Amino acid sequence: MEMLVYLIPISLFLGALGLGGFFWALKSKQFEDPDGDGQRFLTDDWDEHPKP
Amino acid sequence: MTMAEISRPAACPACSVAGSAEDLAAQSAPTEARFLLSLPTAHCAACISAVERALNTQPGVHEARVNLTLKRVAVDADPNIAPDTLINVLNGIGYEAHELDAATLSATATDRAGRDILMRMAVAGFAMMNVMLLSVAVWSGAADATRDLFHWISAAIALPTIVFSAQPFFRHAMQALRVGRLNMDVPISLAILLAGAMSLYETTQSGHHAYFDAALSLTFFLLMGRYLDHRTRAVARSAAEELAALEVPRAIRIGEHGEETVAIAELTVGDIVHVKPGARVPVDGVVTHGQSEIDRSMLTGESLPVFAGEGAVLSTGEVNLTGPLELQVTAAGEDSSLHRMAELVAVAETSKNRYTSLADRAAQIYAPGVHLLALFAFIGWLWYAGDLRLALNIAVAVLIITCPCALGLAVPAVTTAASGRLFKKGMLIKHPTALERLAEVDTVVFDKTGTLTLGAPQPTNLGDHPRRVLEIALALASASAHPLADALSKAAREAGIKPAKVHDVTEVPGHGIQATLADQQIRFGRAAWVGADAGAQTAAWLRIGKNAPVEFTFADSLRPGAQAAIQGLLKQGMTVQLISGDAPGPVADLASRLGITKWRAEALPDDKAQLVQALSDQGHRVLMVGDGLNDTAALAAAHASVSPATALDAARVASDIVLLGADIAPMSGAVTTARKATRRIRENFGIAAAYNAVAVPIALLGFATPLAAALAMSLSSITVSINALRLK
Numbered sequence: 001m002e003m004l005v006y007l008i009p010i011s012l013f014l015g016a017l018g019l020g021g022f023f024w025a026l027k028s029k030q031f032e033d034p035d036g037d038g039q040r041f042l043t044d045d046w047d048e049h050p051k052p
Numbered sequence: 053m054t055m056a057e058i059s060r061p062a063a064c065p066a067c068s069v070a071g072s073a074e075d076l077a078a079q080s081a082p083t084e085a086r087f088l089l090s091l092p093t094a095h096c097a098a099c100i101s102a103v104e105r106a107l108n109t110q111p112g113v114h115e116a117r118v119n120l121t122l123k124r125v126a127v128d129a130d131p132n133i134a135p136d137t138l139i140n141v142l143n144g145i146g147y148e149a150h151e152l153d154a155a156t157l158s159a160t161a162t163d164r165a166g167r168d169i170l171m172r173m174a175v176a177g178f179a180m181m182n183v184m185l186l187s188v189a190v191w192s193g194a195a196d197a198t199r200d201l202f203h204w205i206s207a208a209i210a211l212p213t214i215v216f217s218a219q220p221f222f223r224h225a226m227q228a229l230r231v232g233r234l235n236m237d238v239p240i241s242l243a244i245l246l247a248g249a250m251s252l253y254e255t256t257q258s259g260h261h262a263y264f265d266a267a268l269s270l271t272f273f274l275l276m277g278r279y280l281d282h283r284t285r286a287v288a289r290s291a292a293e294e295l296a297a298l299e300v301p302r303a304i305r306i307g308e309h310g311e312e313t314v315a316i317a318e319l320t321v322g323d324i325v326h327v328k329p330g331a332r333v334p335v336d337g338v339v340t341h342g343q344s345e346i347d348r349s350m351l352t353g354e355s356l357p358v359f360a361g362e363g364a365v366l367s368t369g370e371v372n373l374t375g376p377l378e379l380q381v382t383a384a385g386e387d388s389s390l391h392r393m394a395e396l397v398a399v400a401e402t403s404k405n406r407y408t409s410l411a412d413r414a415a416q417i418y419a420p421g422v423h424l425l426a427l428f429a430f431i432g433w434l435w436y437a438g439d440l441r442l443a444l445n446i447a448v449a450v451l452i453i454t455c456p457c458a459l460g461l462a463v464p465a466v467t468t469a470a471s472g473r474l475f476k477k478g479m480l481i482k483h484p485t486a487l488e489r490l491a492e493v494d495t496v497v498f499d500k501t502g503t504l505t506l507g508a509p510q511p512t513n514l515g516d517h518p519r520r521v522l523e524i525a526l527a528l529a530s531a532s533a534h535p536l537a538d539a540l541s542k543a544a545r546e547a548g549i550k551p552a553k554v555h556d557v558t559e560v561p562g563h564g565i566q567a568t569l570a571d572q573q574i575r576f577g578r579a580a581w582v583g584a585d586a587g588a589q590t591a592a593w594l595r596i597g598k599n600a601p602v603e604f605t606f607a608d609s610l611r612p613g614a615q616a617a618i619q620g621l622l623k624q625g626m627t628v629q630l631i632s633g634d635a636p637g638p639v640a641d642l643a644s645r646l647g648i649t650k651w652r653a654e655a656l657p658d659d660k661a662q663l664v665q666a667l668s669d670q671g672h673r674v675l676m677v678g679d680g681l682n683d684t685a686a687l688a689a690a691h692a693s694v695s696p697a698t699a700l701d702a703a704r705v706a707s708d709i710v711l712l713g714a715d716i717a718p719m720s721g722a723v724t725t726a727r728k729a730t731r732r733i734r735e736n737f738g739i740a741a742a743y744n745a746v747a748v749p750i751a752l753l754g755f756a757t758p759l760a761a762a763l764a765m766s767l768s769s770i771t772v773s774i775n776a777l778r779l780k
Contacts (some may be wrong), residue, residue: 004198008205012182019178026167026174036120042097045105 087135088152089142090294094123099147104195106145107138122290124152128604144323152294166282172217173275179213184762187265191759196258203255203262210264218244218271220278236415236459239422243451244270250448253742261445265668266452266761273769274460281464281484282660284471288480291712305332306378319381327377329533329561332369337379339364343562344375345534345578349501349680356590356635357535359562359578369681369700374534375561396478402776409485410733411463418459426450442754449756453747458768462736465776470729473779478713479722488733489692490726491653492673496621497664497686499678500632500639502647505608508713509536509590511543512605521553521602525594528565528576536592537565537576564592572597590638607638610645611696613717618646627672631655631663633682661685677719679703694719725779732779736772743768 025031045051094103100118103125107116114129119126127138135151142149186202194202221244224237244267251262305314306327306738311326316334319325324340327333333346345357348370357373359367367380410414430447434440471481481487498504516523526544529537530551554567554574564577575582575595582593584601590608595601621628630651632639639653652663660678664686667674676683679699684706687693693707696716704710709722747764750756 011185012209014181015178019174022174023171026170033119033121034599036100036118039097039100039120045100045101 066322070326084155087129087133087138088154089125089127089135089606090150090152091123091125091142092146092150093148093680093685094118094120094125102145103142103147104512108618110138110141113138125149146775148459163286164280166286169220169275169279169282172220173272175213176217176268176272176275179209179217180272183209183265183268187262187758187762190262191413199260200255200258203251203264206262206264207252207255210268211252214244214248214267214271217275221271221274234416234419236419237418239451239454240270240274240460242423243267243448243454246448247452250444254445257441261758263448263452263758263761266758266765269762269765270452270457273457275764277461277464280461280468284464284468284481285484287475288471288482291480291710301678302329321381321383323381325379325381327372327379329372329374329376330508332371332698333366334368335379335381336367336383337365337381338536339366339377340380341378342375344377345373346560347371347373347535349507354613361562367508374532374559377492407485407489409463410488410730411459414459414462414737422451425454425748425752429717432467432752446751446754446756449761450748450751451456452761453751453756453764454744457765458740458772459737461769461772461776463733464727465773466732466736466779469776470725474709474718474722474725477718477721478711478715479718480710480712482709482710483708486692487726487729489673489708490675490723491730493675493692493723495627495629495667495672496675496677497629497631497660497667498584498618498648499660499676499680499683499686500630500634500642501608502679502698503677503683504611504630504642504716506611507698508609509539509606509674510609511540512607513603514543514547515604517604519549520552521594521596522549523548524554524569524574524596525576525602525604527551527554528567528574528594529592531567532559536590536604539606540592540604560762604653610642611714611716613715613719615646617719618648620717621723622647624723625721626723629663631660633657633680634744657682657685661689664689675723676707677716678707694722714720728779732776736775739771739775740768743771 030037074197091099091103100120104116107113107125107127110129110133112133114128114130116125116127118124124634129138139149139151177244183206186206188678190199190202221237221241224235225241228235228238237431247263247267247270251264251267254260254262275467299634302313303316303319304311305319306324306326318752319335325335325337329344339360339362341362343361346360346364346366347357348367349472360372360377365382366377395429426447429450430443433443433446437443467481467484467487474481483489501507517525522544526541526549527683529544530541532538552569554569557565557567559565560577560581562578563581566573566575566577568574574597575593577590579593579594579601582601584593584603590606592606593601594604618628627650628648630639630643631646632644632651632653633655634653636653639651643649643651652659655663660683664674664676668689668691676686676693677695678684678687678693679696681701683695684700684703687695687703687706694709694711695703695707696711697704697713699707699710711719738776739760743764747756747760750760
């Protein structure tokens with residue numbers, strides 16, 4: 001049962017991490033253009049070097 | 053002809069309007085540095101790179117980014133770049149593009165409300181999953197100190213979450229209570245708050261049952277319903293706003309320094325405005341210079357163009373057909389006819405908001421019922437067992453178990469499914485209760501010009517004329533962009549007629565075209581100008597020398613699917629009526645062609661609204677279908693209303709449903725879908741009631757546990773959602 005002292009905080013921390021990730025994605029407009037983002041990685045425009 | 057010009061009518065019916073906006077934009081010197089262009093044909097990764105590469109290589113363009121979901125490209129550029137050059141660049145590489153009015157769209161640029169609900173939903177989901185894990189441990193036998201610990205941790209997660217995530221419900225409940233009404237959010241808020249408070253108290257007393265997980269899953273599921281509801285409306289709203297944004301509100305003002313393009317809002321009374329042929333009249337005004345013909349079908353329904361010379365009074369929304377006009381502004385801003393129309397629409401909105409939806413009606417029965425039941429349980433147990441804590445526990449259990457989790461999903465799940473289905477067929481459901489009202493309709497009133505017809509004339513008596521006459525007529529007609537001349541030359545060319553050789557072809561704006569042929573003067577145009585007596589039908593006249601004038605008659609071409617739509621509606625047992633501002637001849641002709649027995653011609657805008665009102669007073673539920681300013685009052689007065697995408701903005705705003713394609717046939721299917729959707733909503737209420745019939749006695753008898761509440765809640769929510777999906 002002593003394990004709970006570690007396990008519960010860890011599970012809460014991991015869950016909060018996921019929630020924080022979702023917030024970050026929402027704030028940084030990752031959901032503005034779902035169709036376009038799905039297509040964009042198919043282009044080879046910046047394959048040689050990253051976009052300046 | 054460029055590719056974009058060919059594909060324009062098919063791809064986007066609203067672009068007949070955009071044409072004039074682009075003409076204006078051609079001479080513009082925009083002040084803003086950010087443009088939005090609509091890209092209706094973009095669909096793939098190659099489209100994105102092609103468009104972005106083409107625009108980014110343009111001098112003056114800082115950055116262009118395509119949004120494929122919205123089919124738009126946002127361009128940041130120097131202020132002196134005209135959107136028209138960018139549109140030409142895109143047309144050059146084969147993409148259709150139209151300028152969008154950024155001011156109209158800014159309202160939906162960031163969907164704040166949607167993001168807000170999504171955020172609250174994510175928090176509720178996170179908290180629900182964690183608390184559920186702890187609750188499972190309690191249900192499977194954790195006891196004493198462990199159970200208390202788990203309850204305390206649950207409380208620490210659940211209480212802040214409730215405060216944050218359930219706010220929308222608390223806010224709506226407060227709004228309803230403040231005006232002395234009960235809505236669905238009142239029992240929801242009460243159940244969530246009491247469950248939280250009661251569970252906290254039980255935890256301090258090391259009680260066995262805590263309902264933290266129930267309070268959280270209730271919040272989560274209900275927020276899901278809210279979000280679905282919001283999404284459906286946001287999609288419709290942004291599509292509707294894009295239609296509006298295609299009409300960039302600009303006018304060409306003739307100032308001291310020549311012509312300048314300004315926003316319509318900047319015009320003041322007394323300004324002189326230039327209206328090009330083919331453009332829409334931007335303000336109310338009096339013609340000071342020039343002659344032309346005016347198409348006022350949007351305002352009055354008349355299909356015959358009207359002559360406009362100096363001193364003629366023009367209203368906003370009319371289309372200038374042949375010659376350039378200069379107009380002195382007589383009303384701008386709040387006095388303009390367009391603004392008066394907008395006020396009318398605002399009145400209509402409130403009258404439609406007064407309609408009580410099925411959900412509201414259910415809430416009015418449900419909310420007091422639940423509260424009385426909980427009170428009854430509390431008093432009953434207090435009297436029977438004499439234990440305040442036990443009685444309160446049971447009363448809260450009753451509130452939680454009866455809480456309308458399924459009811460909260462019952463309506464949004466169905467309307468989302470139905471709206472999605474209709475959207476695929478090209479119909480935009482704009483109003484939240486539009487489907488329910490559409491399902492109740494028993495009478496349909498159609499407008500003629502622009503609704504059942506395309507507003508584009510077709511020659512009807514080409515076969516009556518000798519070939520030589522047709523050749524001469526074609527020679528003259530092909531010199532003009534007037535809709536009648538255009539239709540005649542198209543039809544004649546299709547019939548294999550070659551234009552005759554004529555000389556000195558000149559267009560006399562507002563009258564017609566003249567030329568000479570072997571020293572004879574030929575005129576083709578309005579009856580009076582040619583020297584003939586005008587008939588009732590839409591016609592153009594040809595006079596060769598001193599011969600008697602020859603008449604070319606025209607009839608409006610039918611909108612595709614009009615026949616199918618009316619047959620479908622009649623088959624469903626609806627009464628179909630036709631009311632138009634046009635002359636009796638064309639109206640009677642169209643009515644007999646479509647099998648409509650009841651029709652009325654030469655109706656004024658007030659007549660249309662009065663007809664709808666009279667039918668409503670007789671107990672009929674009227675569906676109004678119209679497109680012009682003259683239909684707006686009737687659209688607003690009707691029980692439900694539909695307008696095509698080519699309709700004027702005011703008409704589109706006044707209607708509940710907008711048809712996105714040129715085809716009107718899906719309309720009869722919409723009524724069927726709406727009826728099915730309403731049936732599903734009722735079924736969902738039935739499911740929720742049946743589940744309550746089982747659960748309530750258990751809760752009343754004091755056998756309800758948090759586990760039973762969690763199971764019942766999830767089960768009923770899933771059943772309701774699946775039933776909604778059956779609509780597809």
